[in-house]
Amino acid sequence: xxxxxxxxxxxxxxxxxxxxxxxxxxxxxxxxxxxxxxxxxxxxxxxxxxxxxxxxxxxxxxxxxxxxxxxxxxxxxxxxxxxxxxxxxxxxxxxxxxxxxxxxxxxxxxxxxxxxxxxxxxxxxxxxxxxxxxxxxxxxxxxxxxxxxxxxxxxxxxxxxxxxxxxxxxxxxx
Amino acid sequence: xxxxxxxxxxxxxxxxxxxxxxxxxxxxxxxxxxxxxxxxxxxxxxxxxxxxxxxxxxxxxxxxxxxxxxxxxxxxxxxxxxxxxxxxxxxxxxxxxxxxxxxxxxxxxxxxxxxxxxxxxxxxxxxxxxxxxxxxxxxxxxxxxxxxxxxxxxxxxxxxxxxxxxxxxxxxxxxxxxxxxxxxxxxxxxxxxxxxxxxxxxxxxxxxxxxxxxxxxxxxxxxxxxxxxxxxxxxxxxxxxxxxxxxxxxxxxxxxxxxxxxxxxxxxxxxxxxxxxxxxxxxxxxxxxxxxxxxxxxxxxxxxxxxxxxxxx
Numbered sequence: 001x002x003x004x005x006x007x008x009x010x011x012x013x014x015x016x017x018x019x020x021x022x023x024x025x026x027x028x029x030x031x032x033x034x035x036x037x038x039x040x041x042x043x044x045x046x047x048x049x050x051x052x053x054x055x056x057x058x059x060x061x062x063x064x065x066x067x068x069x070x071x072x073x074x075x076x077x078x079x080x081x082x083x084x085x086x087x088x089x090x091x092x093x094x095x096x097x098x099x100x101x102x103x104x105x106x107x108x109x110x111x112x113x114x115x116x117x118x119x120x121x122x123x124x125x126x127x128x129x130x131x132x133x134x135x136x137x138x139x140x141x142x143x144x145x146x147x148x149x150x151x152x153x154x155x156x157x158x159x160x161x162x163x164x165x166x167x168x169x170x171x172x173x174x
Numbered sequence: 175x176x177x178x179x180x181x182x183x184x185x186x187x188x189x190x191x192x193x194x195x196x197x198x199x200x201x202x203x204x205x206x207x208x209x210x211x212x213x214x215x216x217x218x219x220x221x222x223x224x225x226x227x228x229x230x231x232x233x234x235x236x237x238x239x240x241x242x243x244x245x246x247x248x249x250x251x252x253x254x255x256x257x258x259x260x261x262x263x264x265x266x267x268x269x270x271x272x273x274x275x276x277x278x279x280x281x282x283x284x285x286x287x288x289x290x291x292x293x294x295x296x297x298x299x300x301x302x303x304x305x306x307x308x309x310x311x312x313x314x315x316x317x318x319x320x321x322x323x324x325x326x327x328x329x330x331x332x333x334x335x336x337x338x339x340x341x342x343x344x345x346x347x348x349x350x351x352x353x354x355x356x357x358x359x360x361x362x363x364x365x366x367x368x369x370x371x372x373x374x375x376x377x378x379x380x381x382x383x384x385x386x387x388x389x390x391x392x393x394x395x396x397x398x399x400x401x402x403x404x405x406x407x408x409x410x411x412x413x414x415x416x417x418x419x420x421x422x423x424x425x426x427x428x429x430x431x432x433x434x435x436x437x438x439x440x441x442x443x444x445x446x447x448x449x450x451x452x453x454x455x456x457x458x459x460x461x462x463x464x465x466x467x468x469x470x471x472x473x474x475x476x477x478x479x480x481x482x483x484x485x486x487x
Contacts, residue, residue, distance in 0.1 A: 052263065
C-alpha cells in the first residue's frame with residue numbers, strides 16, 4: 001500500500017513537473033519563433049524590394065528559407081495565392097496567420113501585429129513594401145526582446161513551480 | 175485564338191458576379207470581342223465590333239444597361255489583384271504607363287487617381303476603371319500589303335496611315351512575322367521591333383506572347399526614339415518596325431535609321447495622307463522621300479481595310 005502511495009505521489013509530482021517544464025520550454029520556443037519570423041520577414045522584404053518576385057513566389061521562397069511552424073505562414077499564404085481564384089493577398093495572408101497561430105507559441109499581440117500588414121501586403125510600390133516589412137521586423141524585434149525577458153524570468157519559475165505544485169497536491173491528498 | 179480559348183484565358187482574371195456573367199457568356203461572343211470595361215459603380219460593358227453591350231448575370235448580352243451587371247470597387251480591386259498576381263510592386267513601371275500586359279498579349283488599361291511628382295507620373299492608386307483590350311493575331315492579314323512592301327526581295331520604307339482601331343498594330347505584327355520568317359518572294363530578315371506600348375509583340379515578363387517571327391528582336395516598353403538608336407547600334411537589324419510615330423524625337427531617330435541603311439516600317443495615327451501632310455514633322459519626313467510606300471487603312475469593311483496604296487518612287 002505504501003509502495004502504491006509512493007508511486008502515485010511520484011507520478012503526480014512528475015506530471016506537474018513536466019507540465020511546468022513544457023510551459024518553460026514554450027516560452028523559449030516563442031522567443032525562437034519570433035526571431036525566426038523576423039528573419040523570414042527580412043528575407044521576404046529582399047524578395048519584394050530587390051528581386052521584385054511576384055508575391056506568391058516570394059512567399060514560397062521565404063517558406064523554403066525558414067523552419068516550421070513559421071514556414072507555415074508563408075507556405076499556406078503562397079499556396080492560396082497560387083490557386084489564382086480571385087483571392088486577395090490580404091485574405092491569403094490572414095489564412096496563413098491562422099495556420100501559424102494554431103501551430104506556434106506566438107501570442108495574440110504578435111499575431112495581431114502580423115495581421116496589421118495584411119491590407120498593405122503586395123498592393124503598393126516596392127519602396128512602400130520595404131517600409132512596411134522593415135517596420136514589422138523592428139516591432140517584432142521589440143516583442144522578441146520582451147519575450148526574452150519574460151522567458152528569463154519565467155523559465156525558472158515554471159520549471160520549479162510545476163514540481164512545487166505537484167508536491168503541494170501530494171501533500172493535500174495525504 | 176478562338177472564342178473558347180479566349181474565354182478560358184480572360185475569365186479567371188475576374189471575380190464574383192462579373193466572373194459568373196462572363197463564364198456564362200457563350201464562347202461565340204468572345205470571337206469578335208474587342209474590349210471589356212469595368213468602371214466602379216457602372217455597368218460592365220463589352221465591345222464587340224462597333225457595338226457596345228451590357229452583360230446580364232445570366233451571361234446574356236443586353237442593350238438595356240440597367241439590366242447589366244454593375245461592377246463595384248471590390249470587383250475592381252480583386253481584378254487588379256488578380257492581374258498583378260497580388261504584386262503591384264512588380265508592375266510599378268507598367269502602372270506608371272497606365273497599363274499591364276497579361277499573358278496572351280492582352281492589354282489591361284487602368285484609370286484612377288494619378289500620383290504626380292516633380293519627375294512626372296509616379297503611379298496610379300484608387301483604381302476606378304479597368305479596360306481589357308483583347309489582342310488578336312490575324313495571321314495573313316497583311317497578305318495584300320506585303321507584295322507592295324517587298325521590291326526585288328528588298329523591303330521598302332513603308333508608312334501605315336490609320337485612325338485608331340483600324341488594325342494597324344495587327345497588320346504591323348503580321349508584316350513582322352512574315353518578313354522575319356520569310357516566304358518564297360521574300361528571304362528571312364532580321365527585324366527589330368520597338369514596342370513602346372507592348373502591343374505589337376504583347377510581351378509579358380520578357381516573352382513575346384504573339385508570334386512576331388523567328389528573327390525578331392523586341393525592345394519592349396522602350397521609348398521609340400531611344401529604341402531605334404539602340405537597335406541600330408546593337409542589334410544590326412535589316413528592318414525596323416515601330417508603331418505610332420509622331421513626336422519630334424521619333425522622326426529624328428527614324429531619319430537616322432534610314433540614313434544607316436535600315437529599312438523602316440512604321441505606323442502613324444491619321445485618317446488619310448492629307449492629315450499626315452498637315453503635321454510639320456511628318457510633312458518634312460515625306461518631303462525628304464523617307465518613305466517609298468504609304469498604306470491607308472480604315473474600318474470600312476472591318477478592321478484592316480486597305481483604302482489606298484501610295485507609291486513615292
